[in-house]
Amino acid sequence: xxxxxxxxxxxxxxxxxxxxxxxxxxxxxxxxxxxxxxxxxxxxxxxxxxxxxxxxxxxxxxxxxxxxxxxxxxxxxxxxxxxxxxxxxxxxxxxxxxxxxxxxxxxxxxxxxxxxxxxxxxxxxxxxxxxxxxxxxxxxxxxxxxxxxxxxxxxxxxxxxxxxxxxxxxxxxxxxxxxxxxxxxxxxxxxxxxxxxxxxxxxxxxxxxxxxxxxxxxxxxxxxxxxxxxxxxxxxxxxxxxxxxxx
Numbered sequence: 001x002x003x004x005x006x007x008x009x010x011x012x013x014x015x016x017x018x019x020x021x022x023x024x025x026x027x028x029x030x031x032x033x034x035x036x037x038x039x040x041x042x043x044x045x046x047x048x049x050x051x052x053x054x055x056x057x058x059x060x061x062x063x064x065x066x067x068x069x070x071x072x073x074x075x076x077x078x079x080x081x082x083x084x085x086x087x088x089x090x091x092x093x094x095x096x097x098x099x100x101x102x103x104x105x106x107x108x109x110x111x112x113x114x115x116x117x118x119x120x121x122x123x124x125x126x127x128x129x130x131x132x133x134x135x136x137x138x139x140x141x142x143x144x145x146x147x148x149x150x151x152x153x154x155x156x157x158x159x160x161x162x163x164x165x166x167x168x169x170x171x172x173x174x175x176x177x178x179x180x181x182x183x184x185x186x187x188x189x190x191x192x193x194x195x196x197x198x199x200x201x202x203x204x205x206x207x208x209x210x211x212x213x214x215x216x217x218x219x220x221x222x223x224x225x226x227x228x229x230x231x232x233x234x235x236x237x238x239x240x241x242x243x244x245x246x247x
Contacts, residue, residue, distance in 0.1 A: 004065045008032060009078060011118055012057050013102045017043065024069065025053055027061070028101055028118060033109040037063060037070040049075055054082035056094050056122050079119070084126030093131035096237040097121050097138050103231060104146055113145045120206065124213075132241055136215035136223045137202045144203065148230055150175035152200045157181040167191045169222045171229040176222075195219050 010027035013034070018024045021043045027035045042049040049072065052059060058079040064071040085094045101118055105111060121138045125131045143149045153162055156175030167176040169189035176191065176199075191199065195218045202219065204211035215223065228234050 005062065005073070006065070007060070007062050008035075009058065009060050010035065011081075011098070011115070011122070012053050012055055012059065013098045014055070015039075015053060021047075023053065025072070026102060027059075028098075028105065028115060029061075029110075030112060030115050031110055033111055034102070034105050034107045035063075035070060036107070037061075037072050038066070039072040039075075042072070052077055055091075056081040056085050056098065058119060058122075079123070081119075081122040081126050085122070087131075090125050090128070090131040092237065092241045092243075093125045093128075093135055094122060096132075096135055096235060096241050097125070097142075099235050099237045100139065100142060100227065100231075103235065104142065111145065114142065117141055117145060117206075130214075133214045135241070136220045137211075137213055139223050139227050140199075140202050141206070143226065143230065148174065149203065150226060152176070152196070152203050155181055162196060164193060165196070166193060167196055169225060171225050174226065174229070189218075189222055189225065191218055191222060 008029040008031050010029035013026045013028050015023045015025040018038065021041045023039045023042045025037055025039055027037065029035055039049050039053055041047045042053060052075045057077055058081065059075045060078050061075050062073040064073050085091050101114060105114060121134065124134055128134060154160065155162060155178040156170055156173045157177045158181055160178050162176065162178055166179055168182045168186060170177045195216050198216045198219050201210055201212040202215055
Protein backbone atom coordinates (compact mmCIF):
# COMPACT_ATOMS: atom_id res chain seq x y z
CA UNK A 1 0.00 0.00 0.00
CA UNK A 2 1.59 3.35 -1.05
CA UNK A 3 2.51 5.90 1.60
CA UNK A 4 -0.05 8.67 1.88
CA UNK A 5 2.55 11.43 2.32
CA UNK A 6 4.99 12.25 -0.46
CA UNK A 7 7.23 15.03 -1.71
CA UNK A 8 7.57 16.43 -5.21
CA UNK A 9 8.80 19.47 -7.09
CA UNK A 10 6.23 21.11 -9.31
CA UNK A 11 5.23 24.21 -11.28
CA UNK A 12 1.91 25.92 -10.54
CA UNK A 13 -0.20 25.83 -13.71
CA UNK A 14 -3.46 27.32 -12.45
CA UNK A 15 -5.64 27.74 -9.41
CA UNK A 16 -9.19 28.63 -8.42
CA UNK A 17 -10.85 29.61 -5.20
CA UNK A 18 -12.74 27.01 -3.23
CA UNK A 19 -14.91 27.94 -0.30
CA UNK A 20 -13.94 30.86 1.89
CA UNK A 21 -10.22 30.23 2.33
CA UNK A 22 -9.08 27.33 0.15
CA UNK A 23 -7.72 27.01 -3.38
CA UNK A 24 -7.73 24.09 -5.79
CA UNK A 25 -4.53 24.05 -7.82
CA UNK A 26 -3.15 22.21 -10.80
CA UNK A 27 0.57 21.46 -10.65
CA UNK A 28 2.95 19.99 -13.21
CA UNK A 29 5.41 17.86 -11.29
CA UNK A 30 8.65 16.10 -12.10
CA UNK A 31 7.63 12.69 -10.77
CA UNK A 32 3.91 12.49 -11.55
CA UNK A 33 3.20 15.00 -14.27
CA UNK A 34 -0.06 16.88 -13.77
CA UNK A 35 -1.62 16.82 -10.28
CA UNK A 36 -4.75 18.47 -8.89
CA UNK A 37 -4.60 19.32 -5.18
CA UNK A 38 -6.29 21.47 -2.57
CA UNK A 39 -4.38 24.04 -0.53
CA UNK A 40 -6.47 24.48 2.58
CA UNK A 41 -6.49 27.95 4.11
CA UNK A 42 -4.05 29.28 1.50
CA UNK A 43 -6.16 32.39 0.86
CA UNK A 44 -5.76 33.55 4.43
CA UNK A 45 -3.17 36.31 4.84
CA UNK A 46 -1.39 34.51 7.67
CA UNK A 47 -1.28 31.14 5.91
CA UNK A 48 2.21 29.69 5.50
CA UNK A 49 1.19 28.96 1.88
CA UNK A 50 0.20 32.54 1.05
CA UNK A 51 2.18 34.03 -1.84
CA UNK A 52 3.97 30.79 -2.67
CA UNK A 53 1.47 29.10 -4.96
CA UNK A 54 1.37 31.74 -7.69
CA UNK A 55 1.24 31.04 -11.43
CA UNK A 56 4.52 29.71 -12.76
CA UNK A 57 6.31 29.33 -9.43
CA UNK A 58 8.39 26.19 -9.03
CA UNK A 59 7.81 24.81 -5.54
CA UNK A 60 8.99 21.92 -3.40
CA UNK A 61 5.78 20.35 -2.10
CA UNK A 62 4.92 18.05 0.73
CA UNK A 63 1.65 16.39 -0.19
CA UNK A 64 -0.88 14.07 1.39
CA UNK A 65 -2.85 11.69 -0.80
CA UNK A 66 -6.58 12.28 -0.51
CA UNK A 67 -9.59 10.34 -1.70
CA UNK A 68 -10.51 12.82 -4.43
CA UNK A 69 -7.82 15.51 -4.25
CA UNK A 70 -4.34 15.44 -2.81
CA UNK A 71 -3.70 18.00 -0.06
CA UNK A 72 -0.85 20.50 -0.02
CA UNK A 73 0.80 20.22 3.40
CA UNK A 74 3.70 22.60 2.76
CA UNK A 75 5.29 24.50 -0.13
CA UNK A 76 8.77 25.99 -0.37
CA UNK A 77 9.71 28.16 -3.34
CA UNK A 78 12.48 26.71 -5.50
CA UNK A 79 12.25 29.32 -8.26
CA UNK A 80 10.01 32.35 -7.91
CA UNK A 81 9.25 32.84 -11.60
CA UNK A 82 6.04 34.70 -10.76
CA UNK A 83 7.85 37.83 -9.60
CA UNK A 84 9.26 38.30 -13.12
CA UNK A 85 6.00 37.43 -14.91
CA UNK A 86 3.77 40.21 -13.62
CA UNK A 87 4.56 42.56 -16.55
CA UNK A 88 1.55 42.33 -18.91
CA UNK A 89 3.24 40.84 -21.99
CA UNK A 90 5.28 38.38 -19.92
CA UNK A 91 2.15 37.33 -18.08
CA UNK A 92 0.33 36.80 -21.38
CA UNK A 93 3.16 34.60 -22.69
CA UNK A 94 3.47 32.63 -19.45
CA UNK A 95 -0.28 32.15 -19.21
CA UNK A 96 -0.33 30.78 -22.76
CA UNK A 97 2.47 28.25 -22.29
CA UNK A 98 1.12 26.92 -18.99
CA UNK A 99 -2.31 26.53 -20.61
CA UNK A 100 -0.75 24.49 -23.42
CA UNK A 101 0.98 22.20 -20.92
CA UNK A 102 -2.19 21.92 -18.85
CA UNK A 103 -4.32 21.10 -21.89
CA UNK A 104 -2.00 18.73 -23.73
CA UNK A 105 -0.66 16.73 -20.77
CA UNK A 106 -2.56 13.95 -19.00
CA UNK A 107 -2.79 13.65 -15.19
CA UNK A 108 -0.38 11.31 -13.39
CA UNK A 109 1.92 10.90 -16.37
CA UNK A 110 5.50 11.96 -15.73
CA UNK A 111 7.02 13.86 -18.67
CA UNK A 112 10.42 15.17 -17.53
CA UNK A 113 11.27 16.53 -20.98
CA UNK A 114 8.21 18.77 -20.88
CA UNK A 115 8.95 19.77 -17.29
CA UNK A 116 12.43 20.95 -18.32
CA UNK A 117 10.97 22.72 -21.36
CA UNK A 118 8.36 24.49 -19.21
CA UNK A 119 10.76 25.70 -16.53
CA UNK A 120 13.28 26.84 -19.13
CA UNK A 121 10.58 28.79 -20.98
CA UNK A 122 9.30 30.45 -17.80
CA UNK A 123 12.84 31.50 -16.93
CA UNK A 124 13.41 32.93 -20.42
CA UNK A 125 10.06 34.74 -20.51
CA UNK A 126 10.78 36.34 -17.15
CA UNK A 127 13.97 37.85 -18.58
CA UNK A 128 12.66 38.86 -22.00
CA UNK A 129 11.54 42.24 -23.30
CA UNK A 130 9.72 40.46 -26.15
CA UNK A 131 8.20 37.51 -24.28
CA UNK A 132 5.52 36.53 -26.80
CA UNK A 133 8.19 36.03 -29.45
CA UNK A 134 9.40 33.01 -27.46
CA UNK A 135 6.06 31.18 -27.62
CA UNK A 136 6.37 29.66 -31.16
CA UNK A 137 9.61 27.79 -30.35
CA UNK A 138 8.16 26.57 -27.06
CA UNK A 139 5.03 25.40 -28.87
CA UNK A 140 7.02 23.57 -31.55
CA UNK A 141 9.25 21.83 -29.00
CA UNK A 142 6.18 20.92 -26.94
CA UNK A 143 4.60 19.28 -30.00
CA UNK A 144 7.86 17.41 -30.47
CA UNK A 145 7.88 16.13 -26.90
CA UNK A 146 4.29 14.94 -27.38
CA UNK A 147 5.12 13.13 -30.62
CA UNK A 148 3.12 15.63 -32.68
CA UNK A 149 5.93 17.65 -34.27
CA UNK A 150 5.58 18.25 -38.02
CA UNK A 151 8.34 16.88 -40.26
CA UNK A 152 10.53 19.81 -41.31
CA UNK A 153 12.68 18.15 -43.99
CA UNK A 154 10.15 16.18 -46.02
CA UNK A 155 6.70 16.63 -47.54
CA UNK A 156 4.04 15.33 -45.19
CA UNK A 157 2.08 14.00 -48.18
CA UNK A 158 4.60 12.32 -50.51
CA UNK A 159 7.79 12.29 -48.41
CA UNK A 160 9.86 14.25 -50.95
CA UNK A 161 12.67 16.42 -49.52
CA UNK A 162 11.80 20.03 -48.68
CA UNK A 163 15.34 21.35 -48.42
CA UNK A 164 15.71 24.52 -50.50
CA UNK A 165 12.03 24.56 -51.42
CA UNK A 166 8.91 26.53 -50.73
CA UNK A 167 6.29 24.66 -48.68
CA UNK A 168 2.71 25.07 -47.53
CA UNK A 169 0.93 24.20 -44.32
CA UNK A 170 -1.41 21.21 -44.46
CA UNK A 171 -2.90 21.35 -40.99
CA UNK A 172 -5.11 18.31 -41.55
CA UNK A 173 -2.00 16.21 -42.17
CA UNK A 174 -0.16 17.95 -39.34
CA UNK A 175 2.78 19.16 -41.40
CA UNK A 176 4.12 20.86 -44.50
CA UNK A 177 3.76 19.87 -48.11
CA UNK A 178 5.89 20.55 -51.15
CA UNK A 179 4.74 22.65 -54.07
CA UNK A 180 4.11 19.52 -56.15
CA UNK A 181 1.45 18.42 -53.66
CA UNK A 182 -0.23 21.79 -53.18
CA UNK A 183 -3.83 21.96 -54.41
CA UNK A 184 -4.48 24.74 -56.90
CA UNK A 185 -6.99 26.37 -54.53
CA UNK A 186 -4.58 26.47 -51.59
CA UNK A 187 -2.98 29.93 -51.48
CA UNK A 188 -2.58 30.48 -47.71
CA UNK A 189 0.06 29.36 -45.25
CA UNK A 190 2.89 29.46 -47.81
CA UNK A 191 6.43 29.32 -46.37
CA UNK A 192 9.33 30.40 -48.56
CA UNK A 193 12.85 28.97 -48.29
CA UNK A 194 13.86 31.43 -45.54
CA UNK A 195 10.73 30.56 -43.55
CA UNK A 196 11.50 26.84 -43.83
CA UNK A 197 15.08 27.44 -42.67
CA UNK A 198 13.67 29.37 -39.73
CA UNK A 199 11.26 26.51 -38.96
CA UNK A 200 14.10 23.98 -38.90
CA UNK A 201 16.16 26.19 -36.60
CA UNK A 202 13.20 26.62 -34.25
CA UNK A 203 12.76 22.84 -34.13
CA UNK A 204 16.42 22.26 -33.20
CA UNK A 205 16.90 20.82 -29.70
CA UNK A 206 17.86 23.08 -26.83
CA UNK A 207 21.61 23.62 -26.80
CA UNK A 208 21.97 22.92 -30.53
CA UNK A 209 24.19 25.51 -32.20
CA UNK A 210 21.72 25.88 -35.09
CA UNK A 211 18.75 26.71 -32.85
CA UNK A 212 17.04 30.10 -32.96
CA UNK A 213 14.55 31.54 -30.46
CA UNK A 214 12.33 33.67 -32.68
CA UNK A 215 10.05 32.77 -35.56
CA UNK A 216 9.33 34.73 -38.70
CA UNK A 217 5.73 36.01 -38.80
CA UNK A 218 4.71 33.35 -41.33
CA UNK A 219 6.26 30.54 -39.27
CA UNK A 220 4.71 31.85 -36.05
CA UNK A 221 1.24 31.77 -37.66
CA UNK A 222 1.84 28.27 -39.03
CA UNK A 223 2.88 26.92 -35.61
CA UNK A 224 -0.10 28.57 -33.96
CA UNK A 225 -2.42 26.99 -36.54
CA UNK A 226 -0.91 23.54 -35.92
CA UNK A 227 -1.26 23.90 -32.15
CA UNK A 228 -4.89 24.98 -32.50
CA UNK A 229 -5.56 22.04 -34.81
CA UNK A 230 -4.14 19.49 -32.36
CA UNK A 231 -6.00 21.10 -29.46
CA UNK A 232 -9.22 21.28 -31.42
CA UNK A 233 -9.63 24.92 -30.42
CA UNK A 234 -7.74 28.14 -29.83
CA UNK A 235 -6.22 28.39 -26.33
CA UNK A 236 -8.17 30.77 -24.12
CA UNK A 237 -4.95 32.64 -23.33
CA UNK A 238 -4.35 33.07 -27.07
CA UNK A 239 -6.89 35.89 -27.31
CA UNK A 240 -5.11 37.83 -24.57
CA UNK A 241 -1.77 37.31 -26.27
CA UNK A 242 -3.19 38.44 -29.61
CA UNK A 243 -4.05 41.83 -28.15
CA UNK A 244 -0.35 42.54 -27.64
CA UNK A 245 0.45 41.43 -31.19
CA UNK A 246 -1.89 44.12 -32.52
CA UNK A 247 -0.12 46.90 -30.62
